Amino acid sequence: MTNERRVLIHADKPALTASVAARFLTKTVDLLDEFEVAHVVLTGGSVGIGVLEAINASSARDTIDWSRMHFWWGDERFVPAGDPERNEGQARAALLDHIAVPAGNVHVMAAADEGLDLDAAAVAYADELRRYAPEGGDWPRFDITFLGVGPDGHVASLFPDRGEVGAKDGAVLPVRDSPKPPPERITLTRGALNSSDRVWLVLAGPDKASALGLGLAGASFHxxxxxxxxxxxxxxxxVDQEAAAEVPENLISSSY
Structure with a gap:
């Protein structure tokens, strides 16, 4: 198995979310055949949440033993619990509230009204990751990490030309004065994201084409x-056709 980057292009957003959902369900069956549990990192955004909705709508949804799945987040908006901006709430409404996953297997980042300040909330999530890590590790074996990509090329809450994207140590960082609201966030580090066996980036729309093209063409990650x-x-x-407008031809793949 290689670790090369590949781009799979879909006709439109509905075809994209349905395809990713089907692949996720198939891969999850394989993972649970191989491992006792599987760890998945979720993302927000319209396409990321659309994938979860498509998983929920699939006739294959209940073939998965969800009790053996653990769900994490790549980033979260540090706003009060119940705020519609929180990735957690969106993911619960799209999928998690509809499947038989134990509450303890859904590992949420703290909300702003739960008694922790931003720094303490980041430390608490790092501690939670470490609880499920192999001995001596800082995070679990992530089997699949979902990520969206912003028009500026950001992933999770790692934004261009900021210190967080270049941080080399640790699993979790607090983010202040985010260039995209809300201003306070919690994010996994690039090292934690890149530790995943599989990173699946899902994105759609013409506003993503430039960032995707630059990212695949070797731009600086800073x-x-x-x-x-x-x-x-x-x-x-x-990706959908619109987001793929500037993808280098040699990276386009016809199959997974």
Missing amino acids: EVPVAGIKGRKRTVFF
């Missing part, structure tokens, strides 16, 4: 953070 993201085994960009 300037285009997605350029610095690569899974240990596979890195796949699931």
Whole structure:
């Protein structure tokens, strides 16, 4: 198995989310055949949440033993619990509230009204990751990490030309004065994201084309953070036709 980046192009957003959902369900069956549990990192955004909705709508949804799945987040908005901006709430409504996953297997980042300040909330999530890590590690074996990509090339809450994207140590960082609201966030580091066996980036729309093209063409990850993201085994960009407008031809793949 290689760790090369590949781009799979879909006709439109509905075809994209349905395809990723089907691949996720198939891969999850394989993972649970191989491992006792599987760890998945979720993302927000319209396409990321659309994938979760498509998983929920699939006739194959209940073939998965969800009790053996653990869900994490790549980043979260540090706003009060119940705020519609929180990735957690969106993911619960799209999928997690509809499947038989134990509450303890859904590992949420703290909300702003739960008694922790931003720094303490980041430390608490790092501690939670460490609880499920192999001995001596800082985070679990991530089997699949979902990520979106912003028009500026940001992934999770790692934004261009900011210190967080270049941080080399640790699993979790607090983010202040985010260039995209809300201003306070919690994010996994690039090292934690890149530790995943498989990174699946899902994105759609013409506003993503430039960032995707630059990221795949070798831009600096400080300037285009997605350029610095690569899974240990596979890195796949699931995109629609509009987002693929500037993808180098040699990276386009006809199959997974």
